[in-house]
Amino acid sequence: MKLYTAEEMSRADGRAQDLGIPGGVLMERAGAAMAQVALERFSPNRALIVCGGGNNGGDGFVIARELHRAGVEVAVLATKDEYGGDPAINLEALRNLEVRLVRVEEVEAELDRADLVVDALLGTGFSGEVREKEAGIIEKINGAGVSVLAVDVPSGVDGGTGEVAGAAVFADVTVCAHAAKVGCVISPGAEHAGETLVVEIGIPPEADSEPSLLWTDGASLRGSIPRTSAPAHKYSAGALMVVAGSRAMTGAAVMSVRGAERAGCGITFLATSAGAAPAVDIALTETIVYGVEEGEFGGMSPGAADEILGRSERATALVIGPGIGTGEEGRRLVEAILAGTDLPVLLDADAVTSLAGTDALARREGPTVITPHAGELGRLLGSGAKEVSARRLHSSRQAAHDYGCCVLLKGSDTIVVEGGKTSVNSTGSVALATAGTGDVLSGVIGALLSRGMQPYEAARAGAWIHGRAAELWLRETGWPAESMVATDLFDHVPRAMGELL
Numbered sequence: 001m002k003l004y005t006a007e008e009m010s011r012a013d014g015r016a017q018d019l020g021i022p023g024g025v026l027m028e029r030a031g032a033a034m035a036q037v038a039l040e041r042f043s044p045n046r047a048l049i050v051c052g053g054g055n056n057g058g059d060g061f062v063i064a065r066e067l068h069r070a071g072v073e074v075a076v077l078a079t080k081d082e083y084g085g086d087p088a089i090n091l092e093a094l095r096n097l098e099v100r101l102v103r104v105e106e107v108e109a110e111l112d113r114a115d116l117v118v119d120a121l122l123g124t125g126f127s128g129e130v131r132e133k134e135a136g137i138i139e140k141i142n143g144a145g146v147s148v149l150a151v152d153v154p155s156g157v158d159g160g161t162g163e164v165a166g167a168a169v170f171a172d173v174t175v176c177a178h179a180a181k182v183g184c185v186i187s188p189g190a191e192h193a194g195e196t197l198v199v200e201i202g203i204p205p206e207a208d209s210e211p212s213l214l215w216t217d218g219a220s221l222r223g224s225i226p227r228t229s230a231p232a233h234k235y236s237a238g239a240l241m242v243v244a245g246s247r248a249m250t251g252a253a254v255m256s257v258r259g260a261e262r263a264g265c266g267i268t269f270l271a272t273s274a275g276a277a278p279a280v281d282i283a284l285t286e287t288i289v290y291g292v293e294e295g296e297f298g299g300m301s302p303g304a305a306d307e308i309l310g311r312s313e314r315a316t317a318l319v320i321g322p323g324i325g326t327g328e329e330g331r332r333l334v335e336a337i338l339a340g341t342d343l344p345v346l347l348d349a350d351a352v353t354s355l356a357g358t359d360a361l362a363r364r365e366g367p368t369v370i371t372p373h374a375g376e377l378g379r380l381l382g383s384g385a386k387e388v389s390a391r392r393l394h395s396s397r398q399a400a401h402d403y404g405c406c407v408l409l410k411g412s413d414t415i416v417v418e419g420g421k422t423s424v425n426s427t428g429s430v431a432l433a434t435a436g437t438g439d440v441l442s443g444v445i446g447a448l449l450s451r452g453m454q455p456y457e458a459a460r461a462g463a464w465i466h467g468r469a470a471e472l473w474l475r476e477t478g479w480p481a482e483s484m485v486a487t488d489l490f491d492h493v494p495r496a497m498g499e500l501l
């Protein structure tokens, strides 16, 4: 699937027109294809089509004509007094066909009768906060409990970022013209979009340009995972040092290491606190477990950094963070390890939190991936979880820029950013919203780093594999998503990876 920002879409649209394809033809094809989706998905009897003043509204007029032709009882709200261009032509056709045009005061009554609302109020031409009049209409649509098909992007969602500054339509299905709009796949816009579909509208490939955001699907990764070829030994297949766990959190260390093993590491080492080591050792048959100097709160002490660095001599990458704790000792430990190695490092969870307010990340030159969720990134940026959740694309790009590292921002729409590159992950399930899955992810990406993948590609592939493993578990068990536990992923990580080879 291709992802376009609003700007990229209007560029393709403009180029298509320069090539001689009239805008009205594109609008006709968009509207006709979207009406087809409306008929197939919703089989409506009475539809209300809400049309704004721009080309999104123009698409809506075409949809209204097509639904009318198919025998649906159609009512159209046109919010602008005077239309121009293609929308005006399509509105005129509705008038000639005597399709019922309703006033904004009649919307509530129409919503009571309708079994489908087509939201063609605002599309890619919108950003910021919707004006009062449109906000009122959006709230009525959301309050009506009627199925909603959104045209191109749910009205009120910024098509280029997924940000929602005020009122925004909640759709069941969003049908995008030509390419999926970024706003439909990044939260909170993604939650407004519901299921996102793309329809062809006749824009030729000659009008396309390289998208600034990559949709991480299987095809974009196939062949990118390195294979181990003969002659091979356990070190040539990737050697990962995981620095994880504390007395209170032994599971995090186990999850991370097991994830790494299943993602193809030749050998894994674990450094954990001396108190946690015996229990962890039993759970990790194949791993070399080092119980290192323990600090005050059952975590590793900063004094353990030298030993950990020494033990990492044969490692090809490090994972630092799962379950290490966030106090002053944790911070000093992480800083000391980072200062002592140029190996590729993945920093997860507590390690990311620990580094808030320090320059350890910005100073570091070795390849670095951080894998925070919104709360951890909020602490790192000094903004907060709410601010990060509201502006996920912006926040992950800011962190990647400020810290000069690869940022993987976890979520149902996991975003990976490095330098000028940005991608959005396509796999996953709500099943992953359970304790320990983040630890597994850190291990999977750590293994890929240890096997020689570059940070951005390793993070993209790790996120895809992790999400795909959850999908495979759901498919295989048929169990409710809520019943998944993180350890369920281990058996499915190899199968997910297999799909990429």
Ligand SMILES: NC(=O)C1=CN([C@@H]2O[C@H](COP(=O)(O)OP(=O)(O)OC[C@H]3O[C@@H](n4cnc5c(N)ncnc54)[C@H](O)[C@@H]3O)[C@@H](O)[C@H]2O)[C@@H](O)CC1
Residues within 6 Å of the ligand: 013, 022, 023, 024, 026, 027, 030, 031, 052, 053, 054, 055, 056, 057, 059, 121, 122, 123, 124, 125, 126, 127, 128, 129, 130, 131, 134, 151, 152, 153, 177, 201
């Ligand atoms: N030939 C074309 O031009 C094509 C256009 N397409 C459609 O056209 C859309 C883009 O059209 P436009 O660029 O005309 O833009 P939109 O139709 O998305 O938005 C413009 C309208 O929104 C209003 N608006 C802007 N900011 C607002 C705010 N804060 N509060 C309330 N109203 C606000 C403007 O007054 C204007 O009426 C796409 O999303 C897509 O649906 C596609 O069908 C492809 C072809």
Ligand SMILES: [K+]
Residues within 6 Å of the ligand: 056, 119, 120, 121, 122, 123, 150, 151, 152, 153, 154, 155
């Ligand atoms: K819309």
